[in-house]
Amino acid sequence: MKTQLLDVAIIGGGPAGLNAALVLGRARKHVAVIDEGRPRNAVTRKTHGFVTRDGISPGEFRWIAKEEIGSYPSVSFVPDTAVSIAGTDGHFHIATAQGATFASKKLLFAVGMKDRPLDIPGLAEVYGKSAFVCPYCDGWELRDEPLVVINKGAELMHFAPLISGWTNRFTICTNGPDELTDAEREELRRHRVPVFESPIRHIDSNDGIVRQVVLEDGTAIPCRGIFFKPDLVPGSDLPRAIGCQFSETGTVVVDAFGKTNVPGIYSAGDAASRLHQAIAAASMGAFAAAAINNELNMEAWQRNG
Ligand SMILES: Cc1cc2nc3c(=O)[nH]c(=O)nc-3n(C[C@H](O)[C@H](O)[C@H](O)COP(=O)(O)OP(=O)(O)OC[C@H]3O[C@@H](n4cnc5c(N)ncnc54)[C@H](O)[C@@H]3O)c2cc1C
Incomplete structure (x- = not known):
């Protein structure tokens, strides 16, 4: 050639x-x-x-x-x-x-x-359909909806105030140790944001639309969308x-x-x-x-x- x-x-x-x-x-x-x-x-x-x-x-x-x-x-x-x-x-x-x-x-x-390959069971099925990474791209469609945020540590403390501009009905799953300081935990408590550290067992969905996030400790968190850190x-x-x-x-x-x-x-x-x-x-x-x-x-x- x-x-x-x-x-x-x-x-x-x-x-x-x-x-x-x-x-x-x-x-x-x-x-x-x-x-x-x-x-x-x-x-x-x-x-x-x-x-x-x-x-x-x-x-x-x-x-x-x-x-x-x-x-x-x-x-x-x-x-x-x-x-x-x-x-x-x-x-x-x-x-x-x-x-x-x-x-x-x-x-x-x-x-x-x-x-990198998504390591949470069920996340690949909802990625791009009801699980997203950027609220500027997909937050409007999920405004005021109950969401699960999968994130932890310092980045979570940036993301929580950010997503609160689209909905105040969000729950945080850190999928393992939260990596937060006591002051950061207290800040989330003041804002009445529930935080779960139990690892995620799987994400239930129907045709790409998330229904609930199920944790290893048996907790099931119903939600309409997910934002996660890629x-x-x-x-x-x-x-x-x-x-x-x-x-x-x-x-x-x-x-x-x-x-x-x-x-x-x-x-x-x-x-x-x-x-x-x-x-x-x-x-x-x-x-x-x-x-x-x-x-x-x-x-x-x-x-x-
Ligand atoms: C789930 C999701 C939703 C998003 N939603 C939005 C949204 O609503 N609004 C928005 O503004 N942004 C959104 N984004 C972000 C947006 O898609 C990116 O910012 C944008 O596509 C980046 O453009 P790019 O040209 O840099 O890279 P890309 O669009 O990723 O294009 C890179 C291209 O390079 C090719 N390539 C890589 N290596 C090689 C190689 N060696 N040889 C030949 N080709 C190669 C790839 O195959 C690909 O086609 C979203 C992203 C994701 C993941």
């Missing part, structure tokens, strides 16, 4: 990679979006909070994006997995699982994040393999324009941010695309001057 020459290889075709492709296509750059099509939000039926697209399904979002980007002939879509990346700024080489190869001047990792890992090992620096939370370290510590390599979206929202990912993709385009134009300007 012949190696394709690109200005920019974008690895990942979610909101971040797609918006970057749109900006770069309009800037007349040769771009391939290599995407294996396994986004974290594939479990959801609707995406909320993206103005003009509130409530759209993740699949339809991608379909519309590809239609729009299709107007820019220098952008191509490659439904494949990038499996190796080598080289340096101006001369990156990308190989895919199906044997395609690309030579690219710049790289954008828009690979998202992945959930356990995330990077969407791909490739950024680490080529030397990108990572934060403690597993995101690629970038500057305000998505530039990593490796010259010529950028990252955008969930892969490089703690704010996991589609519009934020798309915005990061646009910023990174503008910075990459600027770098490419400056290099060409200096070469030709």
